[in-house]
Amino acid sequence: MIDMIRTFISYSFLLRALVVGVLVALCSALLGVCLVLKRYSMIGDGLSHVAFGALSVSLALGFSPLQVAIPVVMLAAFLLLRLSANGKIKGDAAIAIISSSSLAIGVITTSLSKGMNLDVFHYMFGSILAMSSSDVYISVALSVVVIVLFIVFYNKIFAVTFDELFAKATGINTGLHNMLIALLTAATIVVGMRIMGALLISSLIIFPALTSMRIGKSFRFVILCSSIVSVICFAAGMAISYGFSIPAGASVVVTNLAVFLVFNALRLIKRKA
Amino acid sequence: MRLLECSNVNMSYDNIQAVKDLSFYVDQGDYLCIVGENGSGKTTLVKGLLGLMAPDSGRISYIGIKKNEIGYLPQKTAVQKDFPASVMEVVLSGCLNRDRFKLFYTKRDRIIALENMERLAISGLAGKSFMDLSEGQRQRVLLARALCSAKRLILLDEPMTSLDPVATADLYELIASLNRECDMTVIMVTHDVSTALKYAGKVLHMKNSPLFFGSSREYAATEIGKKMLGADIDD
Numbered sequence A: 001m002i003d004m005i006r007t008f009i010s011y012s013f014l015l016r017a018l019v020v021g022v023l024v025a026l027c028s029a030l031l032g033v034c035l036v037l038k039r040y041s042m043i044g045d046g047l048s049h050v051a052f053g054a055l056s057v058s059l060a061l062g063f064s065p066l067q068v069a070i071p072v073v074m075l076a077a078f079l080l081l082r083l084s085a086n087g088k089i090k091g092d093a094a095i096a097i098i099s100s101s102s103l104a105i106g107v108i109t110t111s112l113s114k115g116m117n118l119d120v121f122h123y124m125f126g127s128i129l130a131m132s133s134s135d136v137y138i139s140v141a142l143s144v145v146v147i148v149l150f151i152v153f154y155n156k157i158f159a160v161t162f163d164e165l166f167a168k169a170t171g172i173n174t175g176l177h178n179m180l181i182a183l184l185t186a187a188t189i190v191v192g193m194r195i196m197g198a199l200l201i202s203s204l205i206i207f208p209a210l211t212s213m214r215i216g217k218s219f220r221f222v223i224l225c226s227s228i229v230s231v232i233c234f235a236a237g238m239a240i241s242y243g244f245s246i247p248a249g250a251s252v253v254v255t256n257l258a259v260f261l262v263f264n265a266l267r268l269i270k271r272k273a
Numbered sequence B: 001m002r003l004l005e006c007s008n009v010n011m012s013y014d015n016i017q018a019v020k021d022l023s024f025y026v027d028q029g030d031y032l033c034i035v036g037e038n039g040s041g042k043t044t045l046v047k048g049l050l051g052l053m054a055p056d057s058g059r060i061s062y063i064g065i066k067k068n069e070i071g072y073l074p075q076k077t078a079v080q081k082d083f084p085a086s087v088m089e090v091v092l093s094g095c096l097n098r099d100r101f102k103l104f105y106t107k108r109d110r111i112i113a114l115e116n117m118e119r120l121a122i123s124g125l126a127g128k129s130f131m132d133l134s135e136g137q138r139q140r141v142l143l144a145r146a147l148c149s150a151k152r153l154i155l156l157d158e159p160m161t162s163l164d165p166v167a168t169a170d171l172y173e174l175i176a177s178l179n180r181e182c183d184m185t186v187i188m189v190t191h192d193v194s195t196a197l198k199y200a201g202k203v204l205h206m207k208n209s210p211l212f213f214g215s216s217r218e219y220a221a222t223e224i225g226k227k228m229l230g231a232d233i234d235d
Helices: A002-010 A012-037 A041-061 A065-086 A091-113 A118-125 A133-152 A154-162 A164-169 A174-196 A201-215 A219-244 A248-272 B042-050 B087-098 B107-119 B135-149 B165-181 B193-199 B216-221 B223-234
Strands: B002-013 B016-027 B031-035 B057-062 B070-073 B153-157 B185-189 B202-207 B209-215
Touching: A002 A219, A012 A041, A012 A133, A012 A154, A012 A174, A012 A201, A012 A219, A012 A248, A041 A065, A041 A091, A041 A118, A041 A174, A041 A201, A065 A091, A065 A133, A065 A174, A133 A154, A133 A174, A154 A164, A154 A174, A154 B087, A164 A174, A164 B070, A164 B087, A174 A201, A174 A248, A201 A219, A201 A248, A219 A248, B002 B042, B016 B042, B016 B057, B016 B185, B016 B202, B016 B209, B031 B193, B042 B070, B042 B153, B042 B185, B070 B135, B087 B107, B087 B135, B107 B135, B135 B153, B135 B165, B165 B185, B165 B193, B193 B216, B193 B223, B202 B216, B202 B223, B209 B216, B209 B223, B216 B223
Parallel strands: B031 B185, B031 B202, B070 B153, B153 B185
Antiparallel strands: B002 B016, B002 B057, B202 B209
């Protein structure tokens, strides 16, 4: 065990992945609770596909992937909220359109430029080798911004999530706060998908929230519990992935699934007692 | 003292004119019931009063209060039942309008929340989860939240829907006592005309444009009032 920790720290790419991953796990846990409660779970999934498209295009054009993907995904988040708010196209349908279109654009761009290579595979399923040190700086900075904004607006975010109409009546700009949640989610997804992969990142957002809602009675408890569950699952998932030489993203998801099932069992036992 | 005055208000949504040439006023200490069938423009009027929708023409003026200082109890559908929130968290969220830039609750907010829970006899529920409460308890919690954000006026939108008869009677008594003892002005949108008339001093009957506005005693004597009360008894 101690040996494993020692080797873990001696590889700088592992350490980088761990630092960024823990921060992303924390961000996605915080935002995930709001998204699940607002019935926006699918936004995470949709945005990750947009991020895949943006990364493929920027790779083909030779731009730095994060700097292109972050603004594009934020724009997509903005559009998704606008579309569902206008009610012209239903929210879930809008997400399906945007996500599959960007996936398709990403795939076409890649096959025209270099063909399906290892990079694309990494974007799909994640890789702990993907982070360069400049990526780490951007990721850490973004995660800190997400966490700080979430704490600062915590009470308003609660009010808007719990009862949007009442919040609006008390003079809270609910549109602005919804947008804040969507933009923070966009940032979290772009940063997290390097490690987790476009196809797996949304589970990082949804699992911890659902898990803690199995036993949580208050909003604060659910937020705290979700953060702890998310960070522990991420660290455990990384360790398992290292120990068994399996992909990190997949191993984090399976760890989350296991904890979710345990919490479900706890709830059943509590109900029966 | 006058709190709220609507003069010649017209409101519409999706090209449907929901409120037509409506004028009425609310004085401090009033208990006003807004009645009317489905689609008579009540909900649109509520949005107008709360400042969530601007009138096409006419004026809604507030005297001595701001529009975000109306304590609002939304219709039942607006609040999710399976939301993990403690009663204290819900009630405190009513205090957020006290300062536009308020980010964190102060000690004073907590005192206000506790006082309002005391008023509604739900202090014992503070640590409980909102989703574990009965319908009647939930309405009390949401009413406490409304009182936290209210300066002198509360606006209740169909508060009795889905309550059982005992809980309904309790809530009517509670609202009446807030009106009498705490000098809280009440506007209530309701279907239940006959019970509402027992407590309300004034009635506004809408069918997009106002059919009646005046005291509930006068209303009971009018043709339309008799019809509404009669229809209620027939049910």
